[in-house]
Amino acid sequence: MHDHSVHVQCGDCPIRHRAVCARCETDELGRLEQIKYYRSFQAGQTIIWSGDRMEFVGSVVTGIATLTQTMEDGRRQMVGLLLPSDFVGRPGRSTAAFDVTATTDLVMCCFRKKPFEDLMSTTPHIAQRLLEMTLDELDAAREWMLLLGRKTAREKIASLISIIARRDAALHVRRTSGMLSVDLPLTREEMADYLGLTLETVSRQISALKKDGVITLEGNRHVSIPDLDRLLEEAGDDSDGGMLV
């Protein structure tokens, strides 16, 4: 692991307008810039262990990380998927509640916890943005509870694909020639851990969705979606997402 510090100016940062710093004015950004530092992690590396003392907080700049919980007997549940701009760590708490693991090579923009907390108390724009992001995550977690508690395996897979499609549509704004397509950033096993299934069931349901023409696969990580509405219907989500009347 080489912790080479690519020193990017905050103004040029790819996540400038979505991360915890999104609302900062130029001068506030300057103060953040003084205390930030970059860290790189390799795919597969654990960033934070549950129960560990948290030395830093920060934002995912590039790459993907997961938040997981494990029971003593090895049962695992993924409880969060961290994409670029997502925040890691919890100001006001000293130990981590969950494992954070890089699933791809990853770069984080870090702040030592204490200086960040100090800055937060004097910079309302940071606290405001963090509250907003935390409320969004809470809503997302509650959506996920519906999935885990009540959806069928097929609905779970369809939901996961549509969520990943939505999230990286928001990030990349890539729409290759009208046809929506997504790279799954997770192995079958990781998907299973996210969805509360086994990897065999994940594999079977992906095959079933493919057979039924809901998705097509190129390689086993790249998914194309010929008809997004069809996929959303399979996901069992309220069509038109609660936009009533």
Added chain:
Amino acid sequence: MHDHSVHVQCGDCPIRHRAVCARCETDELGRLEQIKYYRSFQAGQTIIWSGDRMEFVGSVVTGIATLTQTMEDGRRQMVGLLLPSDFVGRPGRSTAAFDVTATTDLVMCCFRKKPFEDLMSTTPHIAQRLLEMTLDELDAAREWMLLLGRKTAREKIASLISIIARRDAALHVRRTSGMLSVDLPLTREEMADYLGLTLETVSRQISALKKDGVITLEGNRHVSIPDLDRLLEEAGDDSDGGMLV
């Protein structure tokens, strides 16, 4: 429904030190006091419908409410249990994402949304406390994801009982003669909706825990716990809650 306004002074409020106002100084409390109003709801009454415009936010003062999601075909998942001091509503969002329902008679301390948001932007203590509470709820939601995704029916029931025991221990500090006991504030069906089970399975697993001496029942809502460690073990939680070395 009688909306009789019991006008309690904030200083005497039972949730003064746990609710969103917990960190406020006397003068800040005064400003909150000016815009607050009380509303009562009957058991069973829906407080907010998912998708509705949210006119107010507020704190549960007494009673219990639930946060639920429903799919078109009627499958339900409870995604939150709101006890006294818990906050309802989301500053910065105009429509509700989930149904909020009173399961007992309930009193809320409400604020119209706009004035509350204005006050929040000038009173960092409110925003700070709300962030803290939201982060706690997010952690709780993630714990719940492990339960929904990976625990067995028996573990789910044991977890629910121990969570309710812990939460109202924190609230009441009642320890009747050493033996821990709890009133379940939910029907079997509501428990099922919370745990991602059917009511029959809930009933069967409660009977099984009773047969095995993990709990005893007086009536079917009142549970006594002869041995809390035994219950926690049945819940499958890390014993000693991650306090390693």
Added chain:
DNA sequence: GGCGATCCTTGACCCAGATCAAGAGACGAG
């Protein structure tokens, strides 16, 4: 080009929990 190491797919079988069904308490209204 062969050889591991991963990761993924598919089949056969099984079981925890869902579903269907019947009744037992508990309790308020008349």
Added chain:
DNA sequence: CTCGTCTCTTGATCTGGGTCAAGGATCGCC
């Protein structure tokens, strides 16, 4: 006291997804 309405329990049966097992793809490395 009786009736109706909830809520809860228990039994019988079914099934979606778990478990166990056997390969197949893909890829990097020697």
